Amino acid sequence: MTAGHALTVTAADRAAHLEAARAAGAGGIGLRGGGRDYCRALSDVTDGWVRQLFAQAVEANPELKGRLAILAVGGYGRGELAPQSDLDVLLVHDVKGKKAMAAIEPIASALWYPMWDAGIKLGHAVRSVKEAMTLAADDLDSATALLTARWLAGDESLASEVIERGNASWGMHADRFLGGLRSRVRERQNQAGDVAYRLEPDLKSGHGGLRDVQSLMWARESGLAVLPEDLVELDRCYDTLLGVRVALHLSTQRPGDVLRLEDQDAASATGGWDDADALMADVAAAGRTIAWLVDENWGRSVASDDRPPDRAISSGIVLRNGEIELSDIANPASDPTLVLQAAVAAARNDCRIGRSTLDRLHEELAPWTGTWPVGAKDKLVALLLEGHRSIRVLEALDQRELFARLLPEWEPNRSKPQRNAYHRFTVDRHLWEAAANAAELVGRVSRPDLLVLGALFHDLGKGYPGDHTIVGMDLVRQVGPKLGLTPADVDTLVAMVEHHLLLPDVASRRDLTDEATISQVADALGSVERLDLLHALTEADSLATGPSAWGSWKEELVNELAARVRHVLGGGDVAEVTWRLFPDAETLLLMAAAEVAVGRRDDLITVVSPDSAGVFSQVAGVLSLHGLDVLTASAHSDEQGMAASQFRIVLPETGMNWRSLKTDLSRALAHQLAIEARLVERAKTYRRRRRTQAEQPGPPKVVFHDDASSNATVIEVRAVTKIGILHRITKAIGELGLDIRHASVQTIGMEVVDTFYVRTSAGDLVTDKFHRKEIQRALLHAVA
Template sequence: MRRLTSTASSWCSPVSVISGTELRNAVLADRSVGGRALCRALSDATDEWLIGLFEAATAGIKGRFALVATGGYGRGELAPYSDLDVLLLHDSPKTVAQVAERLWYPIWDASKGADKIKLGHAVRTVKEAKELASDDLDTATSLLTARHLAGDAALTSDLLGIIASDWRSRRAHWLAVLAAGVASRHEEAGEAAFLLEPNLKESSGGLRDVHALHWAEAAGALIAPADRAALAQAEDTLLAVRVALHRTTGRAGDVLLLQEQETVAPEAGFRDSDVLMAAVSVAARRVVWIGDETWSRVNGLPPVASDHVLASGVFLRGGEVELEAAADPSQDATLMLRVARTAAESGARISRATLERLESSAAVLPAPWPTGAIDDLVGLLLSGHRAIPVFEALDHYDLLVRILPEWAPVRCKPQRNAYHRFTVDRHLWETAANAAALVHRVTRPDLLVLGALLHDIGKGYPGDHTDVGVDLVRVIGPRLGLIDDDVDVIVTMVRQHLLLPDVATRRDLSDDGTINAVAEAVGNDVTLDLLSALTEADSLATGPSAWGSWKRELVTLLVDRTHHVLGGGDFTQVNWRLFPTSEVLELMGEGTTAIRTTEDRVTVVAPDRPGLFSRVAGVLSLHGLDVLDAEAHSDDSVAGRQAMAANEFRLLPPKEGIKWDRVVDDLQRALDGQLAIESRLAERAKTYRRRKMLSATVSSPSVRIHNDASSNATVIEVRAPDKIGILHRITKSLGELGLDIRHAKVQTMGNEVVDTFYVRTADRLKVLDPFHLKEIERAILHAVS
């Protein structure tokens, strides 16, 4: 579209602009209307506005013109900040430019300021629109649900008739393109039912999936009436949430971020964010279930020569797991688990008819379970990620709670922190699937996958999830038919499932007290290996930031050293400490300042003085370097040389190149007392805007001090919201209280840091004085507040 002429600009009536804005604002101001009703009302108001603009734009101009609503606007699903997609149809090339200028200009004029409307516009003849739609999926689908707004209705009718006919006649082509597009989008946007921050439109189970199913149905794909009704109900929920998201944020957007869920919930008609996210999850699961069935039919089922028996009463037919006609779920309580196991092992879907039979008549498993039932559950879990769609199918028909009644409270339950990416139920399935790939590392694969499935089962209940989980497992285990010793192992797995990652990332692994405490907690090598595998499986299921090379290295180190102690080895007979190295000791012996840097490590050797550690930490923060781990060592003064100290910081490798010469220069200035660290950190905090990934309630800072966690140091654990320079401020407060930092572990979990410090007094003793301990807590809380 060429730029508007001054004539077109001067022609525009401000009345049409004002009335259009007023119409939209009047609809949006009525907070009693939301969801689909608001979309419809907003579409109607926009219709009224655009029809008036069109009539004014075409007045006195010869030719045939029609205004058509396309895309979401055509469906009548115009959200508060949706794009406004319209098509100007014509058969008058000589005069259409004048009409277009008169039509678009008032819309653009109304798009200024807070009421901005993003116009998606096109000007085409029927022939041009048909040709473009024949090759472009987006154009074709936007016209499938287009609506005539104004002008020559015959033009619109001709186009829409051609589009619908072409869509049906090229059914195979369009369905294949649709199916491929759905699969590709799912890979990129994840699953709305299980993500903590779903994309309401693009994620699997989102609104775009609903639209794709409508388009597929228009091409001839069959969707049962009951499924169509369920789809409409799910779409209503997703639309209501999307509308509320637009309203509360005041902008277009489809990703439901954690920090926005609390305000979106009441706007969308839900009690709180947990109820909101559960509703989104249920709706998305319903969409995915209907979609999976539809696309499997579209893609075609693999041909088979004959039925293939999978287990007693269960066979494979046409790529789906079926129950034999004579099989009676009401009399065979193990049949449901047998169906689930064979489906996972064969990688096949359970047929809808089979699921409906199980739903209507499957018997409840007695306690304890019959012989073979637990083997089927373990077999299902050992199938790895192929078990997840089977669990989803069972859950869709409310069958999973018949296997594990304790499952109900974790179903669709969000985890309100940025550290986790999945709902609790999906997290447990993912952990079990990951664990199935690690069974070669343990002597009891069955206990590994069972423990993985149950390790967070307590999160659906009030109270500490670990304590609750232990109590639940003591009930579940015997019901499954496990012997007491095996129940005790799974209880330990649930109770200690955070032990290894917490200790590895927050404690000094060269301290004998640390390793001895872990050995006492796990009890034996078998349980230690189970916990090691569970730690990896759990971390991988948690999210990308929960398992990396640094954490893997620390956990492996901890497990190896614990095995040494459990095997009867004497910890004190082995030199586990890796710092200071011989090179660092040599630098200390020279008695001068030395700074060494690599991509993931900074080592500073300098004359010992109060606050040395905090100065280095402050400079690293100024340069955007994140500390993972730190070691400190100091010696006594000797003849001709003052006491020296060495600090080594292990860093998260920076995403962008770091100019290390500037880092070194600032470190030297800081050591010389020539760098205003506090002032610079304050300036950086003002200009740096880290994305807030917050839970519904921000955790308050806390300080825990342990004098029994180490044999030769006081251990201080600090939890606080992540902020610029927080490590510098904490360590500065410790230095001001005369404490020597011997070792530090730094961990960031979403928006929170968990920092651990091993400190000693100037006399190299633990801090035992109660008053001194209280002042340490006071100083740290002040530093992080």
Template structure:
């Protein structure tokens, strides 16, 4: 009845709902196949399922079906990134997944996995780890076969894998592609995670599924899919080395400051702080860096930045270029100017619980560089401050991924020490963390 109502865009009569709530017997365990298929049909009806399930939930019928749903009901998500409560977010994700069901091998598992992917948020502890146990119990009760239970559990376990890898790791590093392929293991699960990523992001809020993020996820899925079908990872990665075109710019010996579209290329003498100074100038001009790479050769440094404008305008590269020239020559007071900009654009916190700055180190994913991830509240010049810390310790930035999530940033950097090697010494890593946390805390 509920599936038919959602499919027709109809509402359930309140008197009927009350009668069902009082007369419905406990569901047998495991569920009969017909009950499970009807539930899948309901989850596949798209946006209308939100109203219908909401009606069922008001009279206790949805918790009757899935008791674990109870702690998620009306539970707020305490950040500006999510626009819905936990239960509404899960329903919106299932609705979006229904729209994408045609693109996967197992549409039935997609919509159910979408409904349950964040169910652990209603409970204490890490929501993914808690969700894994909950979904194994729920899926078994619903009568899914063992292999299908494993797929649903894997969807919960890895529901953040694709967006995190796509936006926080370099897709031209073979280690990234291998790590994702090893975690996913099959094209079927890859397709489910791909669709779940899009559905989850769209249901989260307008800032969670940009064209930039969509392109990165699409690129990652294509590369991982190639490996999962037996292809060589070398076919789909370029590595972290400079391209032939970039090497030509490095060996030419001329300084370059060139902006085109959303991309800025800077070639200059290799010296500490180049990346940080350019990042500072970009921040002064309201340009957010979303991706960057850097290469050095023969005493020259090349940095490439991909940016978005805070106000959606095309970058005024001629003005920006002039400021970069002054900054690299030591004739621009970047910190002072950022301090003034910070005072002008200072905003009240948008999160009830601002993120505590955190530094994590990954020396496993990449064979050639140390991946250092920095999570902290967003603010004017955050990238400038973080990379000032790197310059202080004579670290080389090979590449960077920069992401704003609501009122927080999560920036990932591929780093080498002053001799061009990965950073494995624990004392050195501790000093890097100390320096980064100190610079992030600086209030201009």
């Protein structure tokens, strides 16, 4: 084949691919209803092109006609070709002798090069029948590829021989392959995480993804039993994820299976979803069903040597074949609490609820629309107190729509995505994770039952329109009495919902040495019991949210805040816990000696210099030049005209060059560093971070919090994060004659939320209206 002819075929192929993509994008093939039809259509188009290439290649090399065949394998073999999928093909031959590859090479080149020229990522191999069979017996990937292989062109009998012998080999080595397949499934799931609950799910490799279904089907070929009704559900959910994958490929025009935040809006529009939330809800629903059914069938079919012996758990509940079942005498209609009894037993024995029992409960359990049955609330609490063992059980109940029957208010939160910079789980999974985390902290509170219930309900309002905290408070006022809680306990749960963000927000945005900070939190909570509950809930909630929501720095601040508030609620004087000597004695000596000094202890950088309004912004600028994020900052000055500033930074994982940083800080203090110019240069060359949240932050905002401090004016600035933004903000503050006494700096996704405690140069609060307007004007200009 000539190069020109190859390019002609390539152009035709590209046109066919684009036409199929246009048809899907225009709704010719509904992706929201599933992607299998699209994938088959694209596979058919590609089949015709590959056959044409093969015919042309053999025509140019007629001596090998009848001795070759080309097979579609892998996803292409299944007819599941997405727009940016790899094209997996196998060229088999029966040519013998040392010169076999030399004879076949012109045909292989005539096949592969047009595919590469078309921009297709090609998975290809050339093998003799014997080589193909050897690999199929020893290599898991080669063996599974042949399970869905199909003939494309060439000698059909040769292709049939390879396919039939490959299937026979799989059966012969079933036991060995089954174990290897199961191990690979677990390893892949652990690495990729859950499709259903991740902010950016891996549609192919995640737990509950396409590969899970494929692996189960391969295992089924080895004799693993899969329930017929599960095959129907798996096929439906698999088709859903295929549709999402096609929409992702069409909208991004690039390969990949991770549905990133910045691609979700475009993918939903391309695929025909109402919006990205609807898309992600479908992904979550399909992913959780696949994960549950796949785990159920693997677990049921793979024998366990350490299964507990059969025994009666309670009246109506038995442990049988390693699963919790209803006994023959059990009657869910007369004893509705059996569903929670079975759930508690499953969690405590770390096993599943049997499928027959789940089906029976689904058929016989009526919704709990009124007051809960006597004892039901205690059983729910007992289930939640089992911690993370309860999550798999709750998932099983939810798969049969049982949890929402017990708690109808739960329904809007099922599979609801949280497309923001903080959360990694859907709302329902987040609440279960928070409750499981809370179960590990019950030793810190006097009411473990209220702690786990508060964790379960704290974000219940997110499934409803409006402010989720206000809505959640109203829901708990309705749910609490239905559970049988006393009015006092309901009030406590409502307070936990109302204030579930209070401690982390105050700890990270306010000055904990300010009397007003401690007094306001103490007044809001009112008792040590509520403080302890909220303190534990804060940790449980933050850990369930994601790594950006909890760390040693935030834990330290929250613990400090809680300890000070506890002192006040216990009858202590607020002044006893808000006075703090800053800076430390060593720094005070340097200030007394009127020396310029730059020092560091772990993540705390201290700068001593003559008192000047520009020092704070200079230090902030240098830290930004070195790519260091600031968490909090404090400033202190004495009567001799010396000042000290302390900056707590995020230590980079790769380490930092302290010598270089110290040198630049010293140069900046001596006014020898062109900070502004360097920040502009860094902004030009800085590689912008990938977008980390679904929606853009709102417009910049400057807010004065007049009641937040007893001795300073508190200014909060919200804006899109940029290189050097803290430097520009603090420079603007300094130019308006303000001293920064304390600062808290927080970055949430693409937005900074910076809080500054300031006083005038005379040490007064900022009360003049004109001055405030000018401050607001300057700060908005600084962050624009």
